[in-house]
Amino acid sequence: MSKHFEDKVVIVTGAAGGIGRATVERFVLNGARVVATDLKDAPIEETAAAVEQSGGEVLTAAHDVSSWDDWQRVIAETTRRFGGVDFLVNNAGTEGAVAAIEDSPEAVFDQVMAVNVKGVFLGMKAVIPELRKRGGGAIVNLASVMGVMGGPTVAPYAASKHAVIGLTKSAAIGYGSEKIRVNAVGPAPIETRMMRSLESGMAPGEEAGMKAGIEMQIPLGRYGTPDEVAAVISFLCSEDARFVSGSFYTVDGGMSNY
Numbered sequence: 001m002s003k004h005f006e007d008k009v010v011i012v013t014g015a016a017g018g019i020g021r022a023t024v025e026r027f028v029l030n031g032a033r034v035v036a037t038d039l040k041d042a043p044i045e046e047t048a049a050a051v052e053q054s055g056g057e058v059l060t061a062a063h064d065v066s067s068w069d070d071w072q073r074v075i076a077e078t079t080r081r082f083g084g085v086d087f088l089v090n091n092a093g094t095e096g097a098v099a100a101i102e103d104s105p106e107a108v109f110d111q112v113m114a115v116n117v118k119g120v121f122l123g124m125k126a127v128i129p130e131l132r133k134r135g136g137g138a139i140v141n142l143a144s145v146m147g148v149m150g151g152p153t154v155a156p157y158a159a160s161k162h163a164v165i166g167l168t169k170s171a172a173i174g175y176g177s178e179k180i181r182v183n184a185v186g187p188a189p190i191e192t193r194m195m196r197s198l199e200s201g202m203a204p205g206e207e208a209g210m211k212a213g214i215e216m217q218i219p220l221g222r223y224g225t226p227d228e229v230a231a232v233i234s235f236l237c238s239e240d241a242r243f244v245s246g247s248f249y250t251v252d253g254g255m256s257n258y
Ligand SMILES: NC(=O)c1ccc[n+]([C@@H]2O[C@H](COP(=O)([O-])OP(=O)(O)OC[C@H]3O[C@@H](n4cnc5c(N)ncnc54)[C@H](O)[C@@H]3O)[C@@H](O)[C@H]2O)c1
Pocket: 013, 014, 015, 016, 017, 018, 019, 020, 037, 038, 039, 042, 063, 064, 065, 066, 090, 091, 092, 093, 094, 095, 115, 142, 143, 144, 145, 186, 187, 188, 189, 190, 191, 192, 193, 194, 195
C-alpha cells in the first residue's frame, strides 16, 4: 500500500469498534499518525496493539464524543503529541434499541441523538479550527443507509443518521472556501458488533435466519467488511478526492437502491 498519508494526522472516534479499528489500520498502512479514541471501557488497547505490531504510531484517548470537555482534551493531546490535525473520522455511533416508536424509551432517543448527532457536531466544531491552521483538511462522518431510508424499528437511529447528512452538507458549504472538505459515508450491513446487536433485536434467537433474510435484499448478496468501509473513508481523505465535498457515499452492496 502506498504511504500517501505520510506526515498526516487523523483522529478516528469509536476506534475500538469494527469500522473504527479497520479505519485506524488502513490509515496507519498509508503512513498516517493516528489518534484512536473511544469510551473509557472500550477495548481500545486491542486497536493500539495491532497498530504497534505493524510499526505505526498511535495515540489512544478515552473519549465520550457527546462531551465538549472530552473533545477539547483530545484536541489538546493531539496537537501536543503530533503538532496538528489533518483529518477527522467521526465514526463513533450507537444503534439504540430495536423497537417501534411507541415502544421506544425517551432515554434511548436522547442517547442516540447525543452520540450520533451531537457527537458529530462537536467533533467538527472542535477540529475545524485545527484544520484551518493546516490550510485545509478533510472530515468524514459515518452516516448509514438509514440516513436516506426509514426503518420502522430503528426510528431514532434513522433520524440521527439523516441529521449526520445535514451536518455534513452544511459544513461542506460553510468551510469549502478554506479547503476543508466534508463528506459522509453510508454503510450497511457490515460485519460488526452493531449488526449482531440489530439482528438479535429484530429476531431474538433467530439471528442466522435474520442475517440470511437481509442478505437477500443486498444485490451483491453478502454483508460488507469493515475494511471495505475504511477503503472509502481513506479515499475521501486522499488527494484523489480533492474535488469531492458534501457528498454521501453508500457502501452497501447496492441495498439502498431498492
Ligand atoms: N455495522 C454496520 O452495518 C453499520 C451500518 C451503517 C452505519 N454504521 C455506522 O458506522 C459507525 C461504526 O459502527 P460499527 O459497525 O463499527 O459499530 P461498533 O459498535 O463496532 O463500533 C462503534 C464504536 O463506537 C463507540 N461509541 C459508542 N458510543 C460512544 C461515545 N459516546 N463516545 C465515543 N465512542 C462511542 C463504541 O464504544 C464502539 O467502539 C457507527 O457510526 C455506525 O452507526 C455501521
